[in-house]
Amino acid sequence: MTPKPETVDLIREKALWMRRTAFSMVHKAQLGHPGGDFSAIDILATLYFGVLRYDAKRPDWADRDRFVMSKGHATGALYSALCAAGYFPESWLATYMQPRAMLNGHPNRNYVPGVETNTGPLGHGFPVATGIAIAGQLTGADYRTFVLTGDGEQQEGSNWEAAMTAGFRKLENLTLIIDRNRLQQGQSTDVTTGMDPMDEKYRAFGFEVAVVDGHDLGALYDVLSQSPKGRGKPLCVIANTVKGKGVSFMENQAKWHHAVPDDAQFAQAMKELV
Amino acid sequence: MAHDGPIKVGLQDCRNAWVETLEALAAEDERIVAVVNDSTGSSKLGGFQKKFPDRLINVGIAEQLMVGVGAGLANGGRIPFVSAASCFLTGRSLEQVKADVAYANFNVKLVGQSSGVAYGELGATHHSIEDFAWLRPLTNITVIAPADAWETAEAVKWAAAHQGPVYLRLSRMPVPDLDIPGRAFTPGKAELVRSGSDVTVIACGTTVHLAAEAADALADKGLSVRVLNMATINPLDEKAVLAAARETGAIVTVEEASVRGGLGGAVAELTSGECPVPVERLGFPGFVPTGSTEWLFEEFGLSVAGISAAVRKVLERVKR
Numbered sequence: 001m002t003p004k005p006e007t008v009d010l011i012r013e014k015a016l017w018m019r020r021t022a023f024s025m026v027h028k029a030q031l032g033h034p035g036g037d038f039s040a041i042d043i044l045a046t047l048y049f050g051v052l053r054y055d056a057k058r059p060d061w062a063d064r065d066r067f068v069m070s071k072g073h074a075t076g077a078l079y080s081a082l083c084a085a086g087y088f089p090e091s092w093l094a095t096y097m098q099p100r101a102m103l104n105g106h107p108n109r110n111y112v113p114g115v116e117t118n119t120g121p122l123g124h125g126f127p128v129a130t131g132i133a134i135a136g137q138l139t140g141a142d143y144r145t146f147v148l149t150g151d152g153e154q155q156e157g158s159n160w161e162a163a164m165t166a167g168f169r170k171l172e173n174l175t176l177i178i179d180r181n182r183l184q185q186g187q188s189t190d191v192t193t194g195m196d197p198m199d200e201k202y203r204a205f206g207f208e209v210a211v212v213d214g215h216d217l218g219a220l221y222d223v224l225s226q227s228p229k230g231r232g233k234p235l236c237v238i239a240n241t242v243k244g245k246g247v248s249f250m251e252n253q254a255k256w257h258h259a260v261p262d263d264a265q266f267a268q269a270m271k272e273l274v
Numbered sequence: 275m276a277h278d279g280p281i282k283v284g285l286q287d288c289r290n291a292w293v294e295t296l297e298a299l300a301a302e303d304e305r306i307v308a309v310v311n312d313s314t315g316s317s318k319l320g321g322f323q324k325k326f327p328d329r330l331i332n333v334g335i336a337e338q339l340m341v342g343v344g345a346g347l348a349n350g351g352r353i354p355f356v357s358a359a360s361c362f363l364t365g366r367s368l369e370q371v372k373a374d375v376a377y378a379n380f381n382v383k384l385v386g387q388s389s390g391v392a393y394g395e396l397g398a399t400h401h402s403i404e405d406f407a408w409l410r411p412l413t414n415i416t417v418i419a420p421a422d423a424w425e426t427a428e429a430v431k432w433a434a435a436h437q438g439p440v441y442l443r444l445s446r447m448p449v450p451d452l453d454i455p456g457r458a459f460t461p462g463k464a465e466l467v468r469s470g471s472d473v474t475v476i477a478c479g480t481t482v483h484l485a486a487e488a489a490d491a492l493a494d495k496g497l498s499v500r501v502l503n504m505a506t507i508n509p510l511d512e513k514a515v516l517a518a519a520r521e522t523g524a525i526v527t528v529e530e531a532s533v534r535g536g537l538g539g540a541v542a543e544l545t546s547g548e549c550p551v552p553v554e555r556l557g558f559p560g561f562v563p564t565g566s567t568e569w570l571f572e573e574f575g576l577s578v579a580g581i582s583a584a585v586r587k588v589l590e591r592v593k594r
Contacts, residue, residue: 062351110379117345118378121369127339128374131346131354138307138328138352158370161339 003221007050011217014084015045019246020273021083022076025096027266031105032097035256037076039181039214039241040148044081046220047146056086059113065143066132068116070125071150071179072106073258079103079112087114123156125149126176130162133174133234144228148177152184155193160205166234167206174234175224176207179214181243183254202236214239247272285448289387291423292444293318295430296355300326306434307331307347309356311340317357317387337362341370341384348380353434360386360402360443361393368408375439376412383433384441389419390480390530391562391570392446398561407535409441410508416461417508419443419479419529422451425505428459436461445480445530447567452483452503462506464514470500473585474518477528478504478537481556481576485528488581499585510540512548519549524588526554528581530571533557552591554584 003011018041026032044067048054052065069078075096083090088102095101102111106120117128129147136143149159166174178198182189189195199209208231212219223237243257244250247269261269300306300322307329308319314332323330331347333339337358344356356363363386364371375382386405393400409417418433418440420426426444433440454467467482468489477485482503489499500522502514518525525545527538538555545551556575563573571577575584 066349108377116349117380118373121373123338124342124370124373127342127370128346128349130339131343131348132350133346134331134343135347135350135352139350141350158338158342161333161336162342165333165336165339165343 018080021080029097035243036074068147072119082114122153123158126162133171163205172228172231207236214241286423288426291426295427337366341367344382345374357385360389364405394567421482464511465503468501470498474500481528554588
């Protein structure tokens with residue numbers, strides 16, 4: 001479904017706020033994973049401000065759409081999205097990774113409203129999302145379940161256990177999004193395990209597959225907002241992204257997986273993120 | 275896989291109590307579902323599957339997924355009983371048990387089947403004697419090892435009603451019903467099986483009836499042996515353990531599990547700090563040889579003779 005221009009404008013505005021917010025959190029904490037925050041933020045902004053059905057005042061609303069952040073290290077992206085969506089006040093952001101803060105380095109559903117499950121160790125979100133989708137299928141509920149994994153994260157075998165069951169059970173209410181920035185913690189996915197062709201792999205597991213530019217808000221909205229009814233299979237969206245997207249000196253640099261900015265770098269980034 | 279042998283008169287396979295109770299609960303509450311890793315038969319869930327075909331979710335031989343799906347089903351408002359051989363349920367998917375169930379605090383019931391050395395002949399890969407030590411530090415999970423069929427049924431009922439993660443450690447080894455009148459199952463509370471003042475034997479699961487028999491045999495020789503059924507390993511009934519230490523001065527622990535980090539470990543951790551008394555831990559020292567369940571019980575002292583010997587040994591230590 002092609003988005004209205006004002007929808008794309010809203011998503012763009014929120015994505016910009018999320019990038020500035022996430023990087024400010026990382027700068028203040030001197031901890032975090034800003035490269036992966038930036039590759040994922042356009043996807044999260046599209047979900048929270050264009051696609052998902054939710055009520056931030058009722059995080060346990062049974063019929064809410066679920067978003068599972070399987071790449072749990074990218075909490076700059078997740079927390080800025082949840083804050084922008086109204087799940088918790090902006091005053092929480094300054095507590096990121098401080099002692100006893102609700103905003104852990106990796107998300108905890110018992111601390112932060114809007115977090116669907118605890119993630120951090122990779123390969124956990126997709127199986128849990130599969131269980132949520134099975135629950136929806138069993139009860140005839142019409143909520144949708146979205147899960148975002150990193151591309152390096154797809155190396156965890158548990159994802160392929162989930163893929164087998166999700167495809168077999170024709171979980172049309174489930175959407176897997178892969179943040180395909182081609183860089184894992186240390187180096188390129190091309191030199192670790194290759195991984196391509198991801199699209200053919202997921203088609204073979206019974207998924208409908210769409211490959212999109214993960215920073216094209218209109219394209220993301222289009223593919224993610226389509227009704228799953230009658231699709232008869234889960235959807236896999238391979239979002240081609242740029243690690244560190246939006247800040248010139250961070251883009252496509254593996255070291256920004258968990259590098260943190262000094263004051264000059266932070267100031268430069270804030271100049272660029274406008 | 276090991277096959278079920280004929281069950282001796284008076285002994286019961288607790289798995290029957292497990293499935294009968296689960297099926298009755300599921301008939302009343304549609305939120306109850308079962309998740310298995312191709313373990314429908316070994317979990318005795320064939321009847322459940324016939325009655326509730328959609329509510330038996332078999333994810334195939336995929337334990338990480340099985341536990342993750344359990345957490346997801348709980349997110350979606352279901353009450354999942356995730357049932358599989360305990361060696362795989364707790365070993366293969368330990369990180370999912372930690373992160374997705376315990377840390378996330380989802381309302382998931384993990385049911386470890388054929389625990390301990392039920393698969394004796396199959397070797398240490400299939401023994402589940404480390405599970406207590408792995409799960410005890412995951413503090414949110416209530417860990418229960420029922421001693422007989424009655425307690426199994428009560429534990430399943432309690433788990434279904436309780437909001438929070440539970441690990442039920444079941445056995446396929448036939449055991450007799452404990453001869454205690456007027457029982458009431460209280461999770462987290464030790465059950466007094468025999469009164470006594472000279473020494474306390476703290477047992478759980480398949481070994482409780484052996485501890486009771488040993489106490490009866492020792493009573494004939496003039497020893498007053500207290501026996502506690504510590505069905506709940508986590509959280510531990512600290513009050514009952516410390517009372518045993520203070521009032522009887524010596525403790526023997528008995529479990530179909532490793533002597534490291536399980537019931538014996540929990541008792542030793544507590545008493546060493548609060549009320550140091552001699553503690554003898556009966557169980558398995560580590561990987562054990564292949565052999566039938568019965569042979570392994572005899573070989574490692576999980577028997578009336580073995581428990582009696584441990585009682586005498588711990589009383590010798592008191593005298594020293």
